[in-house]
Amino acid sequence: MKKSNSFYGYSLILALFMLFLVARSQLTTDFYKTTCPNLLTIVRKVVQNAIKTEMRMAASLIRLHFHDCFVNGCDASILLDLSDGEKFALPNLNSVRGFEVVDNIKSSVENACSGVVSCADIIAIAARDSVLLSGGPTWKVLLGRRDGLVANQSGANNGLPSPFETLDIIIKKFADVGLNVKDVVSLSGAHTIGLARCALFSNRLFNFSGTGNPDSTLETNMLSDLQNLCPVNGDGNKTAVLDRNSTDLFDNHYFQNLLNGKGLLGSDQILFSSDEAKTTTQSLVQSYSTNSALFFADFLNSMINMGNISPLTGSNGEIRKNCRVVNS
Structure with missing residues (x-):
């Protein structure tokens, strides 16, 4: 009986530990509360200016988030400037836009809190702001994603829904x-x-x-x-x-x-x-x-569901310094 109780206690501790790890790996709305407290204001200002310059940019930033999350999860892999990257996949080539806006947001964010905020989270916030600034609903964006180290061109070619499909x-x-x-x-x-x-x-x-x-x-x-x-x-x-x-x-x-x-x-x-x-x-x-x-x-x-597709968290991935390239 003692052995059984000991085993049960060990199992309970292990289960609680695993739950703790899972909880820590989940995204949260206040992830940058102390490390980059003005993040949302910074992103909103850049997105607002971009939409004032070109109304179409709101739709482009929403689509950028969609096309990122459907391939390798929401990891900003779509931003990588690689000849075999997602950016140059058939569904994205001469089609997906908004890369310069993300660059501008990243630059402003880095000036405020260097090396803290992922490009993946920037895309998610920019998409939310684009909806809101176009007259749509708002929501609290879950944050804490990290940036991917690789792109997946074949995944983009095969995994993104097409306007020609049934x-x-x-x-x-x-x-x-x-x-x-x-x-x-x-x-x-x-x-x-x-x-x-x-x-x-x-x-x-x-x-x-x-x-x-x-x-x-x-x-x-x-x-x-x-x-x-x-x-x-x-x-x-x-x-x-x-x-x-x-x-x-x-x-x-x-x-x-x-x-x-x-x-x-x-x-x-x-x-x-x-x-x-x-x-x-x-x-x-x-x-x-x-x-x-x-x-x-x-x-x-x-x-929110889409933003939760296979995010990299914890020590996986990285926080890119430049959204277009992995850190050296």
Whole structure:
């Protein structure tokens, strides 16, 4: 009996110790409370100035966070200037933006508290501020991520959801990083602001899926406008607004557009119009279209969920001095 009690006591101590380690490794909202107390103010000021200069930057910073977290977790690996890095993967090349804004934030933060704040946390805070400054909800960002030492170009090529993919594949890619169907729909709502290049939706305009006709789910007036903007063999880098008639305001208008066939990307419209949507995403689109408070609540929860994808904590990774290169 003594041996059993001793074993039980040892097991209990070990379990408590493991729980302590887990608790320490978790992200917290006050991680920099003493080491960089003015961090949030510094980031907000730089983001605010960047959006004043170019409204589109808000959407770009949100997307930067998304494309970072889906590959290797939220570790700022997307920022690394490597020829075989994520920055030059097909979904990111000539597409992902905001690197200079992150550089500016990092410089300002380093001046205030050198060697303390990770680039990964800077991206997460900048994304939150971009939502808020565009009229969307706010939330307390969990912090304490560290920066990755490697990038993963193949992971970016294969793991990032594509506007050309079917809904089941997109849902699977979200599931692969621990996110669910609600996350798919609410995070797609970030397309309430920003622009997309013709190259990402022109497949819907003339010969959709080899039918010889445009995508039948695309509203006719919008189709005509887009055909004029993006003619066959035209400039694929021309841009159109993702949320027609509500370009720069973070609201639920994006979902109202989906109900009316005005989703710009194929991956937007299939959330409502595809056969698979009937049993997965369609009801959420309908709910968000009439209830902005519900959309905002689910969106901020999904952003927190996404920000928790495989963060490096404790002694893993590093705090980069320059967000574009690993420390020497």
